[in-house]
Amino acid sequence: MSGTAVSRPGPGRPRDPRADAAILTAAVDLFVERGLARTSIEAIARRAGVAKATVYKRWSTKEDLLAEAIERARDDIPALDEQDPDVPPAELIEAMLPRWGAALADPRYRALTARLLGAGPDHPALLDIYWNHHVVPRRERARAVLRRAQEAGALDADADLDMLIDMLLGAMIHHLVLEPGSSRPDDHAAYLRRLLRQAGLAIGAGVSPAQRS
């Protein structure tokens, strides 16, 4: 890491992208394994194989580092962002189901969600950063797709979209954190299909794994 040790201080300092990636990976791994209270900058540096000073050059608190690390890990979850306006919104959502099912079946994603929700009482700043940087933009994209669904007649024109998004995200959190989990992506995709149908979205009933086998 000595190659990055230039004298200029602060955020203008050149970064070593490999070190940054190793630090972000170590941070989210430790957070998933241990939770925030037992994840220190020192432990993150050790796991990443860099000096503590290398971490502090880029992040001043572990909350800032973890917020960025969690955001990156969450970015692996496919979002409704690459939208083709010619695709009907219900089809667009339906096409995402296998990928979302795979995300929900991942025990790491489950643990990350539980850790994040549990961090609120001790580390409200972490939850605030996550909410503002990650959740708010995704809610806006979801709202845009649901509004398109309303215009296309695939969702009740009177639906309270903000409340509907709370119900959809809430059911997913409930399913992920509280319900005994299946490791089969298909089961989770089938759950999401039931959820979207109960939410009033006009998508097909699909074939349940039970019917198929």
Added chain:
Amino acid sequence: MSGTAVSRPGPGRPRDPRADAAILTAAVDLFVERGLARTSIEAIARRAGVAKATVYKRWSTKEDLLAEAIERARDDIPALDEQDPDVPPAELIEAMLPRWGAALADPRYRALTARLLGAGPDHPALLDIYWNHHVVPRRERARAVLRRAQEAGALDADADLDMLIDMLLGAMIHHLVLEPGSSRPDDHAAYLRRLLRQAGLAIGAGVSPAQRS
């Protein structure tokens, strides 16, 4: 506590109800303040003003003790259990809104929920006990009321009740743990009313606090 120190071992041993109450209160207080990882039987005994042995006489692990303590604390939340079958189900639910609003406005309830969800990765047994003892019976009561609402024509006869309950509980968890909280019970009651209406339950729109002021 020496009065309870009889020689008979195990669960048949007479209990000191005041000591039990003090232990359960201390356990839930410490859990809310610190989380499970930093709540030991020793700290609970110290806070309750009893000997560690007094705690171990009744509970063999801190997970068992905390599960019972959390259940008791959660029991303060009014449940849909004292049902008068002559009251229409939508009215029954509507009548609970002020009390549920007060529960959601309580920062202690918010912290308890976050701690409980966050305990999953390290203490799955705690979440399992909570799920089986607390959540499952409440879900069954909610399902019975929603089925009555279907029969009374106050809810779509085709509604997927289990999914609807996931959506209702999920939105409440999302609202409680992730959304910036208001301390006004009225705001939370208004949120619940919007939630129930979007869920398809035929209850009145109410008067929003904004309209009232």
